[in-house]
Amino acid sequence: MKNSYNNLSFKKVLCITFFLFLFFQLLTFKSYSDNIKSSEVIVQKMIADAKQHALKTIKLSPEERSSKIKILIKQFINLDFMARATTGSFWKKASNTQKEKYKSALLKQIVNTIEEHLNTLARLSYKPLKSEARGKKLVYIRGIIVDHSKKIPDVNLLWKLAKDKKGNFLVLDLEIEGISLVSSHKAETMSILRKNKGDFNALLGTFTEGE
Amino acid sequence: MRNFDFVYSGIFILLFVLSGCSNNLKTTTENADPFEGLNRNIFAFNKSLDQSIVSPISSAYVNTIPYSVRKSVSNHLEWMDTPSIIVNSALQMNLENTILASAKFMLNGLSFGFYDFDNNETKIDKKDLGSTLAKFNVPEGPFLMIPLLGPKTVRDFTGTVSDRQSLSNISSKSLKNLSLVEIPVNLVDKRSKLAKNIDSIYKSPDPYTKMKSYYMQNRRKNVYGDEYLEVKNNKSDLEFEKLLQ
Numbered sequence: 001m002k003n004s005y006n007n008l009s010f011k012k013v014l015c016i017t018f019f020l021f022l023f024f025q026l027l028t029f030k031s032y033s034d035n036i037k038s039s040e041v042i043v044q045k046m047i048a049d050a051k052q053h054a055l056k057t058i059k060l061s062p063e064e065r066s067s068k069i070k071i072l073i074k075q076f077i078n079l080d081f082m083a084r085a086t087t088g089s090f091w092k093k094a095s096n097t098q099k100e101k102y103k104s105a106l107l108k109q110i111v112n113t114i115e116e117h118l119n120t121l122a123r124l125s126y127k128p129l130k131s132e133a134r135g136k137k138l139v140y141i142r143g144i145i146v147d148h149s150k151k152i153p154d155v156n157l158l159w160k161l162a163k164d165k166k167g168n169f170l171v172l173d174l175e176i177e178g179i180s181l182v183s184s185h186k187a188e189t190m191s192i193l194r195k196n197k198g199d200f201n202a203l204l205g206t207f208t209e210g211e
Numbered sequence: 212m213r214n215f216d217f218v219y220s221g222i223f224i225l226l227f228v229l230s231g232c233s234n235n236l237k238t239t240t241e242n243a244d245p246f247e248g249l250n251r252n253i254f255a256f257n258k259s260l261d262q263s264i265v266s267p268i269s270s271a272y273v274n275t276i277p278y279s280v281r282k283s284v285s286n287h288l289e290w291m292d293t294p295s296i297i298v299n300s301a302l303q304m305n306l307e308n309t310i311l312a313s314a315k316f317m318l319n320g321l322s323f324g325f326y327d328f329d330n331n332e333t334k335i336d337k338k339d340l341g342s343t344l345a346k347f348n349v350p351e352g353p354f355l356m357i358p359l360l361g362p363k364t365v366r367d368f369t370g371t372v373s374d375r376q377s378l379s380n381i382s383s384k385s386l387k388n389l390s391l392v393e394i395p396v397n398l399v400d401k402r403s404k405l406a407k408n409i410d411s412i413y414k415s416p417d418p419y420t421k422m423k424s425y426y427m428q429n430r431r432k433n434v435y436g437d438e439y440l441e442v443k444n445n446k447s448d449l450e451f452e453k454l455l456q
Contacts, residue, residue, distance in 0.1 A: 081455070085450070085451070085454055109415070112411075112414070116407055116411055117407065134448050135452055136452075138448055151278065153331070173447070173451075178431075178432035179425055179432075180443075183424065183428065184425055187424040188415060188416060188420045188424065192416060206416035206417065207416055
């Protein structure tokens with residue numbers, strides 16, 4: 001009698017463990033699919049806003065256009081992350097003022113890059129391809145830029161997103177045809193910093209030289 | 212002619228040996244650059260040549276020649292490269308690419324490649340000897356900046372030189388003369404297509420490093436494909452997760 005009672009409670013424990021496991025798996029799956037959905041919405045919104053911006057600001061002066069797009073980009077990218085990712089171990093050695101100056105220089109570079117392609121972007125269309133959760137934090141959104149007039153070949157894009165401290169999904173990196181913007185910017189920044197023995201002011205100097 | 216063949220073979224062997232001076236960097240994102248000083252000087256030379264001659268010609272080409280004509284020239288240049296793609300696809304045992312490239316070559320051959328009957332619907336991987344050597348696990352070797360040609364690795368430069376040499380060995384004299392005209396036209400055509408990217412590289416704080424980074428990432432993606440992208444993404448995921456903590 002005691003043995004069958006033990007067997008019954010063991011079965012109960014097994015069932016409860018199984019259902020708990022299933023419940024947590026479902027929760028994790030739901031959280032991953034929520035993360036993917038939120039990231040997809042962010043990318044779609046960013047592209048739609050950029051297109052609208054390109055059409056609306058076409059008659060504005062370059063300075064006005066730049067300041068407007070700066071505000072737009074700030075909403076969608078994790079600038080703090082990008083600044084840390086592109087400076088490696090040198091980031092910790094920089095002062096707060098240097099960090100802020102670097103962030104604004106980096107933003108300016110991103111703005112310049114986007115501005116160069118903004119008018120072209122207005123006549124292209126974006127097609128989402130595939131989204132996937134990578135680990136606990138990262139989400140990859142893959143898409144393609146298509147030119148219906150076929151003057152430009154299709155361009156494959158990969159957006160890497162993660163939640164910031166406030167819980168909003170922001171872009172960490174963009175790969176265009178396999179070329180990562182963060183990787184190329186990091187290679188450049190690290191080369192300048194290594195040459196100048198980690199002097200952040202020298203790095204900031206090279207950014208202002210080209211202006 | 213015999214002397215030229217001897218020099219050519221010597222260069223080929225030297226480049227091949229040089230490419231063995233480094234490890235196979237398939238899984239790393241950075242490339243060895245032991246000749247950085249020399250490379251930077253050649254980059255400065257290429258840049259000044261580009262800004263004073265190639266870029267103005269390329270702008271004039273875009274502004275004066277209609278798009279349809281430029282497209283035909285572009286198609287023809289791509290068609291001229293197809294035999295090398297066919298041979299290298301076969302060497303890499305890529306049957307699908309070999310068949311597709313051969314079919315496209317024959318079809319477009321009806322117009323000497325000036326018109327693309329396929330309207331770019333068939334996607335063909337651009338295989339060259341550099342990618343064939345990579346397939347046989349030949350290391351990519353140090354990074355080089357070649358006068359007029361731009362960025363290459365030792366392995367890819369070896370491939371480019373031999374691809375061109377083997378093409379001129381098998382072609383007729385008139386085709387050889389045509390390929391002499393093809394080189395500058397190709398240069399202007401490629402410059403016009405990459406105008407925005409090249410100009411944006413020149414504006415960056417360290418244009419040499421930026422160009423090297425763009426070239427290496429793009430070349431590795433084309434040579435190793437998804438395998439390289441997966442390794443690269445796994446590595447960056449780890450870095451990103453660490454930074455997000």
